[in-house]
Amino acid sequence: MATNTNTIIGRDTRVRGRLAGRTDLEVQGHLEGELAIEGDVRVDSTGTVAADIHARRIVVRGAVKGNLTGDESIVLEDGARVVGDLRAPRVTIAVGGLVRGYVETGLGGARSSAPHKSAAHHAPAKAHVAHTPAKTHAAPAPAKKEAAKKDAKITLAGGKTAPKPVVPVLKKGTKGALTKRR
Amino acid sequence: MASTIIGANITIEGEVIADEDVVVQGTIRGKLTAKDGVTVEAGAVVEADIHGGPMTVAGSVTGNVTSSDRVELQSGARVVGNVKAARITIADGAHFKGNVDMDV
Numbered sequence: 224m225a226t227n228t229n230t231i232i233g234r235d236t237r238v239r240g241r242l243a244g245r246t247d248l249e250v251q252g253h254l255e256g257e258l259a260i261e262g263d264v265r266v267d268s269t270g271t272v273a274a275d276i277h278a279r280r281i282v283v284r285g286a287v288k289g290n291l292t293g294d295e296s297i298v299l300e301d302g303a304r305v306v307g308d309l310r311a312p313r314v315t316i317a318v319g320g321l322v323r324g325y326v327e328t329g330l331g332g333a334r335s336s337a338p339h340k341s342a343a344h345h346a347p348a349k350a351h352v353a354h355t356p357a358k359t360h361a362a363p364a365p366a367k368k369e370a371a372k373k374d375a376k377i378t379l380a381g382g383k384t385a386p387k388p389v390v391p392v393l394k395k396g397t398k399g400a401l402t403k404r405r
Numbered sequence: 406m407a408s409t410i411i412g413a414n415i416t417i418e419g420e421v422i423a424d425e426d427v428v429v430q431g432t433i434r435g436k437l438t439a440k441d442g443v444t445v446e447a448g449a450v451v452e453a454d455i456h457g458g459p460m461t462v463a464g465s466v467t468g469n470v471t472s473s474d475r476v477e478l479q480s481g482a483r484v485v486g487n488v489k490a491a492r493i494t495i496a497d498g499a500h501f502k503g504n505v506d507m508d509v
Contacts, residue, residue: 230415233408233425240419240435246412256419 234269248278250285268302281311283320290324409439413448427457429464443472447481460490462499469503 229247232238236252245261250270257274258264264278270285277292283303291297293311301319308325316322408425411417415431423439429449437443439457449464459474465483470476472490480498489506 229410230412230431231408231410233410233423233427235424235440236409236427237422238417238419239422240417242415242417242419244412244415244431246414246431248412248415252409252423260415 232270266303275307411449445482454486 229249230242230244231249232252232254234251237255238253239255241257241259242248242254243259247262247265248258248260249265249267250272251267252269253271253273255273258272258276258278260276260278262278263280263282264276265282266272266285266287268284272285272287273289275289275292276287279294281291281293281297282300283291283298283305284300285302286304288306290307291305291309291311293309293314295311296313296315297309297311299305299309299314299316299320299322301317303317303320303322305320305322306324308327309322310327312329314326314328316326409421409423409427411421411427411429411431411433413430416434417432418434420436421427421433421438423441425439426441426444427437427439428444428446429437429451430446432450432452434452437451437453437455437457439455441458443455443457443460445451445455445460445462445464445466447463451464451466452468454468455466455470455472457472460470460472460476461479462470462477462482462484463479464481467485469486470484470488470490472488474490475492475494476488476490478484478493478495478499478501480496482496482499482501484499484501485503487504487506488501491508493505493507495501
């Protein structure tokens, strides 16, 4: 075996629990629980992970439900489906990578190289966040709040409150969708 | 080729269920179930009940071992627990404490 220290969760394997250690991890099967790895984590196209992942570098081609924290980088390749937040100095989302969650780049170091990359890659993430949950979940819950706000507007007759609801309502919708999904 | 490898520097606390071969080089605490072969390599630590097919143990196992096939305790293996299998071999230099249950 050439890759002696690596860990591979095979295609027909399910792991439930806590994984910790200094190794590279490749997930082709199913993993549920908690992941704290001082190494690279790769979720293959057949891999499904229901866990928060903390690792040096994270590459995703499969499905992940949980927050990803990369000490160096996160790369979502074609076929990646992630429901959760992404935090790393560098975050890359390739064409075909789907995300529903909050993305934050440039934590700590590597901030100087991050800006133009993150700007370019932020766009698709936001696009995905915007279109899926907003339509389905924004409608029922915030409707009452909007009504309440309209009532308040009438009594106060405030001009500046008028444009505000649009943005928060969208954000609440998406966040609500996230928490509901979990 | 083994499909699932638990590397040397990793600890799994929980349950591993595999429909394929499993090679353990690291640490597992909890439960290990495999449909096929299980190999516990030298240096590996398994504190779990193991169920599976043909097994080869060269590392440390604390827990009951159940195999549908054979169990091979190699030199340097350290097993504390009961072993139930169709065939069992214990090599010279293997440490073993527990019951053996074979189909006699």
